[in-house]
Amino acid sequence: MKNPILTIPTAPIAGMKPGTSGLRKKVTEFQQPHYLANFVQSIFNAVRPTEGFTGQTLVLGGDGRFFNLEAAQLIIRMAAANGFARVLVGQGGILSTPAASCVIRKHQTFGGIILSASHNAGGPAGDFGIKFNAANGGPAPEHLTEAMYAASQVITEYGTVDTPDVDLHRLGTQDVVGMAVEVIDPVADYAELMGRLFDFPKLRALFASGFRLRFDAMHAVTGPYAHAIFEGLLGAPAGTVVNGTPLPDFGDHHPDPNLVHAKALYDVMMGADAPDLGAASDGDGDRNLIIGRGLFISPSDSLAMLAANAHRAPAYAQGLAGIARSMPTSGAADRVAAALGVPCFETPTGWKFFGNLLDAGKVTICGEESAGTGSDHVREKDGLWAVLLWLNILAERRQSVADIAREHWATYGRNYYTRHDYEEIDTAAAHQLMAGLRDQLPSLPGRTVAGKQVQLADDFSYLDPVDGSVSAKQGVRVVLEDGSRIVYRLSGTGTAGATLRVYIEQFEGDPARHDLPTQDALAALIAAADELARIRELTGRTEPSVIT
Numbered sequence: 001m002k003n004p005i006l007t008i009p010t011a012p013i014a015g016m017k018p019g020t021s022g023l024r025k026k027v028t029e030f031q032q033p034h035y036l037a038n039f040v041q042s043i044f045n046a047v048r049p050t051e052g053f054t055g056q057t058l059v060l061g062g063d064g065r066f067f068n069l070e071a072a073q074l075i076i077r078m079a080a081a082n083g084f085a086r087v088l089v090g091q092g093g094i095l096s097t098p099a100a101s102c103v104i105r106k107h108q109t110f111g112g113i114i115l116s117a118s119h120n121a122g123g124p125a126g127d128f129g130i131k132f133n134a135a136n137g138g139p140a141p142e143h144l145t146e147a148m149y150a151a152s153q154v155i156t157e158y159g160t161v162d163t164p165d166v167d168l169h170r171l172g173t174q175d176v177v178g179m180a181v182e183v184i185d186p187v188a189d190y191a192e193l194m195g196r197l198f199d200f201p202k203l204r205a206l207f208a209s210g211f212r213l214r215f216d217a218m219h220a221v222t223g224p225y226a227h228a229i230f231e232g233l234l235g236a237p238a239g240t241v242v243n244g245t246p247l248p249d250f251g252d253h254h255p256d257p258n259l260v261h262a263k264a265l266y267d268v269m270m271g272a273d274a275p276d277l278g279a280a281s282d283g284d285g286d287r288n289l290i291i292g293r294g295l296f297i298s299p300s301d302s303l304a305m306l307a308a309n310a311h312r313a314p315a316y317a318q319g320l321a322g323i324a325r326s327m328p329t330s331g332a333a334d335r336v337a338a339a340l341g342v343p344c345f346e347t348p349t350g351w352k353f354f355g356n357l358l359d360a361g362k363v364t365i366c367g368e369e370s371a372g373t374g375s376d377h378v379r380e381k382d383g384l385w386a387v388l389l390w391l392n393i394l395a396e397r398r399q400s401v402a403d404i405a406r407e408h409w410a411t412y413g414r415n416y417y418t419r420h421d422y423e424e425i426d427t428a429a430a431h432q433l434m435a436g437l438r439d440q441l442p443s444l445p446g447r448t449v450a451g452k453q454v455q456l457a458d459d460f461s462y463l464d465p466v467d468g469s470v471s472a473k474q475g476v477r478v479v480l481e482d483g484s485r486i487v488y489r490l491s492g493t494g495t496a497g498a499t500l501r502v503y504i505e506q507f508e509g510d511p512a513r514h515d516l517p518t519q520d521a522l523a524a525l526i527a528a529a530d531e532l533a534r535i536r537e538l539t540g541r542t543e544p545s546v547i548t
């Protein structure tokens with residue numbers, strides 16, 4: 001009989017350096033001969049234990065975007081050739097990022113491959129992405145992503161098998177050259193976990209009492225999960241979930257739950273007959289957007305409010321061990337941590353940096369300004385989890401989102417916060433701008449910016465308190481005497497040109513000043529941010545592409 005295992009000669013392809021969250025490129029780049037196979041083999045080469053993958057299980061799934069199914073078939077063949085015993089794959093190649101993390105942990109597998117470019121646009125002209133999550137369910141830490149990149153630069157061959165496609169729509173087990181491919185319901189394990197974290201009977205009663213939620217799945221992966229959980233298990237009326245069918249091109253939209261791409265939801269929530277809670281998630285289901293009737297809750301505030309109220313949900317009734325936030329995320333969570341008497345950790349941007357803190361039991365809740373919040377229940381940020389925690393809090397407090405927010409600000413003060421993104425700017429100009437800022441750092445302390453003295457100016461460096469690793473150059477911070485901040489960094493998730501992110505924050509303790517429009521409250525700092533970095537001059541842009 002012909003040996004079905006094939007060894008295909010190949011050569012390194014440049015540019016396979018994973019960014020903030022895996023390798024993201026244009027679909028057309030992934031479709032180049034050997035491109036995806038080279039990277040998948042580089043992952044396997046980087047993570048292979050000395051004893052090989054014998055007896056090991058790999059989890060596989062993605063956000064349903066264009067090229068997801070072809071990629072899944074290729075990875076299954078390569079997993080068989082590389083000696084895995086079993087692949088657990090979501091039906092239709094679907095698994096949200098948090099659900100993949102849940103499955104990896106629950107079934108104690110070796111790890112998983114997630115196919116997603118998150119909130120980036122899909123379709124043949126859009127983006128594709130691939131990331132590896134380790135046995136703890138979390139994104140590969142930096143030493144592993146570096147090892148994958150190194151492997152991609154010396155690769156000479158990859159393994160695959162010559163077999164027909166697996167039927168990814170049929171639940172149950174199929175055989176690929178001795179490897180078991182188990183097609184699983186992508187929602188079941190995740191929904192069961194949510195049922196253990198939250199008070200589902202109370203949430204059912206909330207919906208039965210007429211509470212109205214509008215959840216926009218943005219034609220991305222959370223559709224099936226949201227239908228099953230909100231409209232199925234919790235009895236919310238049909239129509240609660242909108243855009244709930246995953247489409248390969250996300251209906252030609254960016255599945256990015258922000259005020260630009262989820263504007264339709266925002267408009268509904270600002271309208272006369274708005275529901276009680278509006279929420280959305282992104283391409284792969286790890287981000288969330290929260291809008292109360294008439295009030296948008298910034299992700300940084302949402303993290304702080306969830307942390308302050310988490311004890312109202314069964315899973316967190318015993319309190320929090322600690323909170324973690326990424327550096328550019330506002331200090332609102334720090335104030336909650338101080339009041340709770342628990343530590344607050346400040347990490348670089350990238351969920352992977354929370355993994356060690358969660359594994360070591362140092363933190364229970366984490367969050368980022370980029371619309372990500374999560375807890376120690378999995379090792380990814382989790383969009384639906386955040387919505388369910390908000391629902392649990394609303395069911396317990398029986399107040400509106402806006403009332404909860406105003407009470408929160410009255411108690412802790414308000415950290416006015418905005419992020420300005422300049423997308424797809426010239427890469428050379430972006431690097432020039434960052435270099436210019438770094439050059440200014442030594443001379444900034446003591447200077448006056450926006451009428452206040454600069455207290456600290458640095459390029460953020462993180463010392464991981466668990467494994468002692470250091471991650472340098474994680475964003476330029478300019479901190480003023482009253483704690484106001486301007487932070488600059490280049491995004492690590494874009495696929496075209498460079499994206500400059502400018503994060504601006506100012507604390508306001510006076511409740512009489514808690515209802516200002518955010519951009520007005522921050523106007524002086526916004527102007528100073530442009531001046532310091534010469535944004536208009538160097539990028540040619542007169543305004544940001546996205547304001548959050």
Ligand code: G16
Pocket residue numbers: 020021117118119282286287349350351352368370372490491492493494501
């Ligand atoms: C990823 C990371 C997040 C990060 C975000 C934005 O999210 O997991 O930790 O905050 O990218 O990163 P950047 O500012 O470098 O573009 P996602 O939802 O895209 O996987």
